[in-house]
Amino acid sequence: MTASTELRGSSNEGRGNGLFGIYVHWPFCAAKCPYCDFNSHVHRGAFDESGYVESYAAEIAHYARLVPGRKVNSIFFGGGTPSLMDPRSVGGILDAIGAHWEIDKNVEITLEANPTSVEADRFRGYRAAGVNRVSLGVQSLRDGPLAELGRKHTVDEAITAVRLASRFSRAQALISSTRVPAKPSRIGRMS
Ligand SMILES: C[S@@+](CC[C@H](N)C(=O)[O-])C[C@H]1O[C@@H](n2cnc3c(N)ncnc32)[C@H](O)[C@@H]1O
Ligand code: SF4
Numbered sequence: 767m768t769a770s771t772e773l774r775g776s777s778n779e780g781r782g783n784g785l786f787g788i789y790v791h792w793p794f795c796a797a798k799c800p801y802c803d804f805n806s807h808v809h810r811g812a813f814d815e816s817g818y819v820e821s822y823a824a825e826i827a828h829y830a831r832l833v834p835g836r837k838v839n840s841i842f843f844g845g846g847t848p849s850l851m852d853p854r855s856v857g858g859i860l861d862a863i864g865a866h867w868e869i870d871k872n873v874e875i876t877l878e879a880n881p882t883s884v885e886a887d888r889f890r891g892y893r894a895a896g897v898n899r900v901s902l903g904v905q906s907l908r909d910g911p912l913a914e915l916g917r918k919h920t921v922d923e924a925i926t927a928v929r930l931a932s933r934f935s936r937a938q939a940l941i942s943s944t945r946v947p948a949k950p951s952r953i954g955r956m957s
Contacts (some may be wrong), residue, residue, distance in 0.1 A: 785870060786833070787840030790822065790859055792848040796880070799916045806846045823862035830866030838863060839870035842878075843897075849879035853891025855937045860896045876901055881927035882919045893934040900931040 794813075795806045841863060843856065856877065863869070876899040877892055879885050889900065904924045906912050912920065919927075 781873040784835070784837050786836050787842065788838055788863060790841065790843050790848075791846060792843060792851055793846040794850060795845065795847045796850065796882075797916070799920055804846065815855055816858075817851055818929065819858040819862075822859050825865040826859070826862045826866060837868045837870050839873050841873065841875045843876065844878050846878075847880050847885075848877050848894075849885035849888060852886055854897050856897065857895035874899055878903065879927070879931070880917075880919060881924040883923050883926065886930045888921075889931055889934045897934075900934070902927055902931060904928070933938055 791805065793805050793807055794809050795802075796808070798806060798808055841860065841861075843851070848856070860875070875897050877897045877903045878887075881902050881904055892900070902924070905915055905917055907921050907924070909921050
């Protein structure tokens with residue numbers, strides 16, 4: 767299977783309430799940031815996104831057989847850059863989860879996003895698919911450090927994305943403490 771899906775028990779696991787959380791990893795990015803150690807890759811050429819969604823659904827069905835009868839109270843789309851996903855793909859994965867487990871009425875469904883204007887345009891679609899929280903990787907509110915970090919967005923785009931996301935979700939802007947290395951040891955490595 768090419769898609770990478772991790773399903774982990776939340777901190778509630780084992781406490782007897784049956785609630786658990788699901789992490790869905792989307793490992794693709796528009797560009798590889800020089801400091802990033804995560805499982806993230808730039809795909810080149812044609813990309814069959816619906817085929818990936820089918821693979822996620824198969825993986826979810828597999829874990830549902832291993833962990834039946836539970837209630838999901840947290841779903842996190844992390845990356846990589848899940849905000850590059852077609853909102854229909856997010857909806858398809860959420861449907862697959864809902865087909866196997868009961869979903870808690872207070873479920874928190876988070877999607878990590880990069881604050882570029884292209885991705886901000888998709889927020890409405892993610893909301894319609896069921897996402898109720900967006901985690902934005904702002905990194906810095908100064909254009910100089912953003913450029914040094916190799917980020918593809920500006921401060922203005924980040925502020926616009928935070929405002930837009932706030933209309934559709936519980937937006938959380940992550941202003942990370944990522945340090946800019948004086949001499950990056952690697953640039954754009956793809957593992
Ligand atoms: C892995 S990214 C995924 C979400 C999105 N692609 C982004 O860049 O924000 C999530 C966060 O991880 C942090 N991060 C990336 N590389 C890191 C590293 N090597 N060490 C610590 N944090 C890192 C960044 O702050 C980033 O916002
Ligand atoms: S966009 Fe996010 S996940 Fe992708 S390479 Fe940059 S920090 Fe890593």
